[in-house]
Amino acid sequence: MAKIHVTTKINGEDAEFLCEPQQTMLDVLRDELSLTGSKEGCGSGDCGACSIIVDGRLVCSCLMFGAEASGTEITTIEGIANGDTLHPLQQKFLEHAALQCGFCTPGVLVASKALLDANPSPTEEQARYWLAGNLCRCTGYDKIIEAVMDAAAEMRGE
Amino acid sequence: MYAPNFAAPQSIDDAVRMLGADGAKPLSGGTDLIVQMRSGRNRPDHIVDLKKVPGLIGIKAEGAGFRVGAATSGAQLGEDKALVAAYPGIVEGAELIGSTQVQGRASLAGNLCNASPAADSVPAMAACGVKAVVVGPNGEREVAVQDIPVSPGKTSLTKGEFVKEFVLPALPANSGDAYLRFIPRTEMDIAVVGAGVQIQLAGDGTIAKASVWLGAVAPTIVEVDASCLIGTKLDDAAMAKLDAAAQAVCNPIDDKRGTIEYRTKVAGVMARRTAEIAFKRAGAR
Ligand SMILES: Cc1cc2nc3c(=O)[nH]c(=O)nc-3n(C[C@H](O)[C@H](O)[C@H](O)COP(=O)(O)OP(=O)(O)OC[C@H]3O[C@@H](n4cnc5c(N)ncnc54)[C@H](O)[C@@H]3O)c2cc1C
Ligand code: FES
Ligand code: FES
Numbered sequence: 214m215a216k217i218h219v220t221t222k223i224n225g226e227d228a229e230f231l232c233e234p235q236q237t238m239l240d241v242l243r244d245e246l247s248l249t250g251s252k253e254g255c256g257s258g259d260c261g262a263c264s265i266i267v268d269g270r271l272v273c274s275c276l277m278f279g280a281e282a283s284g285t286e287i288t289t290i291e292g293i294a295n296g297d298t299l300h301p302l303q304q305k306f307l308e309h310a311a312l313q314c315g316f317c318t319p320g321v322l323v324a325s326k327a328l329l330d331a332n333p334s335p336t337e338e339q340a341r342y343w344l345a346g347n348l349c350r351c352t353g354y355d356k357i358i359e360a361v362m363d364a365a366a367e368m369r370g371e
Numbered sequence: 372m373y374a375p376n377f378a379a380p381q382s383i384d385d386a387v388r389m390l391g392a393d394g395a396k397p398l399s400g401g402t403d404l405i406v407q408m409r410s411g412r413n414r415p416d417h418i419v420d421l422k423k424v425p426g427l428i429g430i431k432a433e434g435a436g437f438r439v440g441a442a443t444s445g446a447q448l449g450e451d452k453a454l455v456a457a458y459p460g461i462v463e464g465a466e467l468i469g470s471t472q473v474q475g476r477a478s479l480a481g482n483l484c485n486a487s488p489a490a491d492s493v494p495a496m497a498a499c500g501v502k503a504v505v506v507g508p509n510g511e512r513e514v515a516v517q518d519i520p521v522s523p524g525k526t527s528l529t530k531g532e533f534v535k536e537f538v539l540p541a542l543p544a545n546s547g548d549a550y551l552r553f554i555p556r557t558e559m560d561i562a563v564v565g566a567g568v569q570i571q572l573a574g575d576g577t578i579a580k581a582s583v584w585l586g587a588v589a590p591t592i593v594e595v596d597a598s599c600l601i602g603t604k605l606d607d608a609a610m611a612k613l614d615a616a617a618q619a620v621c622n623p624i625d626d627k628r629g630t631i632e633y634r635t636k637v638a639g640v641m642a643r644r645t646a647e648i649a650f651k652r653a654g655a656r
Binding site for chain 2: 217233235256257258261264271275278324328343
């Protein structure tokens with residue numbers, strides 16, 4: 214089977230790639246496009262380390278075929294910061310020590326960004342439910358939630 | 372090496388033709404199919420992505436009912452205020468599927484056609500009389516959702532057929548639906564028991580019609596004989612009969628989530644609790 218030619222937009226820039234039909238978007242990002250920020254924790258939709266935003270929707274890139282990216286707009290962890298300026302979420306994660314090994318962090322950040330895009334004023338409970346698909350084996354989650362709530366407040370100008 | 376074909380047809384006819392090929396499988400959100408492909412359990416020769424077919428994604432109000440595109444994501448269902456107001460039970464079932472990420476892709480058709488007895492969106496759809504519009508080489512037919520899964524992993528769809536959309540019937544007056552599931556955690560788990568209920572009230576506030584379906588307690592979803600509720604306002608006697616009727620239709624498996632005895636007992640509890648919510652919703656309309 215011939216490779217599939219896909220044109221898409223990633224982090225605001227036009228992108229194109231060739232992929233095998235069974236290659237996931239996560240494989241494409243990491244192996245074809247050298248965007249290795251997205252991680253593979255499980256490959257089965259359970260851990261959220263591979264989270265990306267496709268046409269405004271948070272999804273697991275391990276549960277999407279690369280071929281499905283055709284004509285879409287994608288945001289990955291590499292597109293969260295504004296050049297050298299960290300996104301408020303990234304800054305707050307550092308301030309609150311919301312990461313230890315850091316493996317879950319790209320996925321948590323992308324998922325948190327999607328949350329604040331959809332709802333700038335989440336309650337703590339809403340944030341916890343929204344992030345229930347992002348597993349972290351280090352932090353115990355409290356610091357992650359504190360950082361997200363603090364970033365949300367800062368982004369609201371509070 | 373395993374190397375399937377991938378195609379994203381843009382018309383029903385092309386999709387039907389492509390799905391007629393040996394070893395072809397439809398793809399909606401991929402949250403079951405891709406997991407199964409990666410574990411080697413499912414190895415389709417042709418992946419046919421249905422999401423570009425017109426009508427497969429989207430929600431249309433139709434009279435007092437709705438048509439929901441087969442591949443519409445759970446997230447989209449939850450954002451449709453009119454749909455949530457009319458069929459809160461169906462939407463709460465769909466929204467229980469997986470995490471926010473899974474919700475971004477998971478569809479009603481995938482949930483139904485994966486044919487898991489624990490599929491969370493199916494009991495409430497059955498209770499509400501939802502029909503699947505199936506298209507295939509011989510044209511179109513409407514099938515009650517409960518007639519699509521026939522056993523775990525198997526459906527009644529024949530070669531080349533797929534679900535195009537769901538018809539949610541015009542909302543009966545004074546009716547309410549609900550879905551509840553029991554899981555050992557608060558999120559991200561497979562139902563030990565799920566219960567979907569629709570209740571319609573008569574003018575005097577008693578129950579005129581009731582439909583109760585259980586998931587995860589038999590190889591397919593099963594209907595509970597809810598005749599004991601008719602003419603009542605869910606008094607204790609009616610509830611006790613519903614509990615017994617629910618337990619009577621259970622034929623569950625024993626697994627780490629629950630023994631046969633436990634699932635059977637919980638089925639009675641879930642039927643009662645879900646009926647109570649549906650009854651309240653019906654009364655509030
Ligand atoms: C982390 C995780 C958590 C989950 N949690 C839950 C849960 O709590 N409850 C639950 O019920 N499920 C759960 N699931 C399973 C899955 O997400 C759901 O069953 C989902 O609704 C499947 O929809 P999909 O669109 O992704 O299906 P797909 O994976 O695209 O398809 C599933 C099956 O249906 C077939 N199919 C797809 N579309 C059609 C169509 N239009 N016509 C005919 N056949 C079709 C496919 O060929 C395949 O066999 C979970 C999955 C993951 C990965
Ligand atoms: S790698 Fe995608 S959810 Fe774990
Ligand atoms: S910081 Fe290690 S998994 Fe989250």
